[in-house]
Amino acid sequence: MTIDNSIGRRSIQWKTELHLQRxxxxxxxxxxxxxxxxxxxxEQGLVQFWLDMAQNNLPSKYHWEPENRSQKAWEHLSLYCEESCYRAASQVWKENQYKCWEEYIFFARCLVYDPxxxxxxxxxxxxxxxxxxxxIIEVLRKTIKDEGAVAKFSKWRLLCKKSNKELQEALIRYGICEPKVSRFLFARKYFKQVYQFNKIQNPATRSGQRWIEPDSNDFQEAAQYYNAEKILAIAPHQVAVGKDVTGEQLQGWMETSITALRNYPQSIAPNISLEVMGEVSYKIESDVGFQLEIADSTPEEKSLCQQTEAVLQQELLALNDDQKEILYLYHALGWNxxxxxxxxAITQGAIARRLQTIERRLINAVYSLKQPPQWVSGYVTTWLMYNYETPDYSDLIHTALVTAVKRLNTQSQDLLRLYYGQKLDTNAISNQLCLPADIVNKLLSQTNYELEMAVLKELDTMIRRFLNIWLNQQYKYITNDNLSSKS
Incomplete structure (x- = not known):
């Protein structure tokens, strides 16, 4: 059972759970x-069949039955009671329309999906x-009346009590994407603070009306906090690069968050949403296949790996005898x-410099294959144009760029936010920041260069890690071969 808003009013939609149908x-x-x-x-016979299996693990299990058959039986029973949730909520609503019927359904489903x-x-x-x-209808009717009497589960309580993780998942399932998800979460943080101080903790609030409607002043105050805090380092990147918000906008965000939570309230659903369980199993299979494919490597990946191996081996052979011995002692024998x-018979600093010289030589050898100084400039420009507001945190270079942006001075961050976040032209930025247009262009170019240097630095770090692993493996094999030949 889901709540549909597509026809201009809220209505119930029934959906088949494919994994239970199977x-x-x-x-x-x-x-x-x-x-x-x-x-x-x-239908009582079917109900009893699932009850026996869920409660007593009866009848005896056949080899073809799923291992988690008891869990599936409980799922069948919970979904069977969905209609009872609807019937009970409708009956109570006809008697008492103090609350909307969706909230009465929410009370009922909380009970049905609480294991x-x-x-x-x-x-x-x-x-x-x-x-x-x-x-079940009679049990739910009593539950709804008990819960609904004191506005315990008002929509504002729902918004305030859910965790960030639950709200984030609800928003994503509702169709909200980044950067809006991060902005909604950040806005909710300050709305909760204002709402709890002005309404929840207010001595004038009467008992039984604790979760009353916020007013426009509450949203305006929360928006002021949002705009003041978004420029701080604690603010998520997606928030920092966005525009200031008004009280009306923030109110709309909170209403959307409530709707998302009502459609997918995690407190009344299984660990994996019943609606997407079939899709999840398919995605997991697809992901496993993708990982295996990466492990097997494409011809292009194999070619690049072989080229890297050959270039590094060539560089090792070109080292002088002292450099080779230092690498052997450091990576094979583990000497400090x-x-x-x-x-x-030299200083430790001299050894450190020699190791750095060898490391830089190997890094340059890897660079010669992909030539990062040439493609990084285009990479950063593309990232600013298309991923600035929605970076992919699973990508190490994206993450490095976000970190680099936070380390820029305030003026540079403002320039990026206005030019790439709000899509203003240089003349509009010039007027807003009271800077000549040519200075704005110069600062943008300088900021791009700083980000390019940050990417090159991150690539250096990544290659160093790779080289350390590769060298340890190389000299491990050399040591093992020497031991085998001696034995």
């Missing part, structure tokens, strides 16, 4: 008793007295710089 189809073809129950007019409470309720169920759906310095 489970039913499996039992229909493999289990004669279950197939017979499907053909009966009463501990739901199992306790079913443990008290007596099938000889009433069908399960009737029993002080021990190596004692052997060569």
């Amino acid at each position: 489970n039913i189809d499996l039992y229909k073809t493999q289990h004669e008793q279950f197939a017979a129950l499907l053909n009966q007019k009463s 501990v409470k739901f199992r306790a309720i079913l443990a008290k169920y007596d099938p000889s007295i009433s069908p399960l759906y009737a029993y 710089q002080k021990q190596i310095a004692a052997k060569f």
